[in-house]
Amino acid sequence: MSLDFKKEEFTVEYLTPQGEKQVFPLELRTDPLTGDTGTVFRTPSPFASLRYRPDPEAASALVQRSVELGCPFCSDSLEKTATRFPAEFWPEGIIARGQARVFPNRDLFHTPYSAVLILGTEHYVEPRGFTPEVLVAGLEAAQIYFRQADRNPPGAPYQTVNWNYFPPAGGSIIHPHLQLLAGAFPTNRYRRLLEASRAYEREHGTNYWSRLIAAEKALGERYIGHTGTVCWLSPFVPRGRMWDVMGIVEGGITLGASSAQHLKDLAVGIIKILAFIQDQGQFSFNLSLFSAVAGDGSVWGLCHIMPRTTTPPIGMSDCSYLDTLLAHASTAIFPEQIAQELREYFR
Ligand SMILES: [Zn+2]
Structure with missing residues (x-):
């Protein structure tokens, strides 16, 4: 049985000040699993990245500013600034794996277990500069933290690895660091993915994610490629x-x-996508890696990556009422186009 990639097409019309009629197509798309909707459109939107390129000096100016401000995560400061786990949680205080370090998040408690993961000693790493060794060591340090968290009552089966890379994505510190969240409850999107995946499996007697991969590979429009056991797709309803x-x-x-x-x-796979982000002229992104949940095979692990930007000439955010209040994704680049371009990086 194929999946329902539902699209409704609309048009938007207006007259230019010179009286010329302009007509643009708009698609309302519905996610085949969750039923979440989003619009995809073709216009001269600044976010179609054709009209305004990001300022090529913006990243280096932010790096320079971060050095002037001082960095709490560079190795000479880390010993003084890093919080420590209580001895009963981790006797050494800080979890270490290669150059990666994990310690409690001092200020931001989104879930009962909130930790900071520092990837290494280098203060600035450009998006294409991360190596598999550095990312694997970071993920192994995250594994150790999550296992410890899950051993403590009431357990921490819902685990995410999150990254705000650079200020346009919500990052306050340039030094490469991620945020680990775990706890006894899932965040809203995690919960919706879990509930919908369970419902799909109950109704159809098969795993949704396996079916999605098969359907996307057969269609070939949004399938990007595999890195071993990880399948990379451009989502039908982008966020x-x-x-x-x-x-x-x-x-x-x-x-x-x-x-x-x-x-x-x-x-x-992450490194290929980060290289693409940089080649597109962007320097900021969000990443969230949702773990599969022990004892529940209905949802598979998901790694979602999104470039983030502010737009010249006034520094407009790419996050607006659509995201904060209406919760309606609206995307100016078709996912099929991005999949086609990204496929080159996975050959
Ligand atoms: Zn630093």
Whole structure:
């Protein structure tokens, strides 16, 4: 049985000040799993990245400013600034794996377990500068943290690895760092994915994600490629103003139970996408990696990556009432176009 990639087409019309009629197509798309809708359109939107290119000096100006402000995560400061886990949680205080370090998040408690993951000692790494070794060591440090968290009552089966890279994406510190969240409850999108995946499996007797991968591979429009056990797709209903990409970790294995090879498969795919982001002239992105949940094979691990930007000439945010209040994704670049361009990076 094929999946229902439902689209409704609309047109938007207006007259230019000179009286010339302009007609643009608009698609309302419905996610085949969750029923969430979003619009995809073709206009001269600034977010179609053709009219305004991001300022090529913006990233280096932010790096320079961060050095002037001082960095709490550079190695000479980390010893003084990093919080420590209580001895009963982790006797060494800080979890270390290679150059990666994990310690409690001092100020922001989104879930009962909130930690900071520092990827290495280098203060600035450009998007294409991350290596599989650095990302795998970071994910292994995250695994150790999540296993410890899950051993403590009431358990922490819902685990995400999150990244705000640079200020347009919500990052306050340039030094490469991620945020680990775990707890006894899922965040809203995680819950919707879980509930919908369980409902699909009950109704159809098969796993949704396996079916989605088969359907997207057969269609070939949004399938980007595989890195080992991770399938990379351009989502049918994008969430970003520009575009986004989703990696599906096949088989429903949790992050905690993933092997070094699984983590490397993820890291290799992430690095290809970060290189694409930089080649597109962008320097900021969000990433969230949702773990599969132990004892529940209905949802598979998902790694969602989205470039973020502010737009010249006044520095407009790409996040607006659409995202904060209406919760309606509206995207100026077709996911099929991005998949076609990204496929070159996965050959
Ligand atoms: Zn630093």
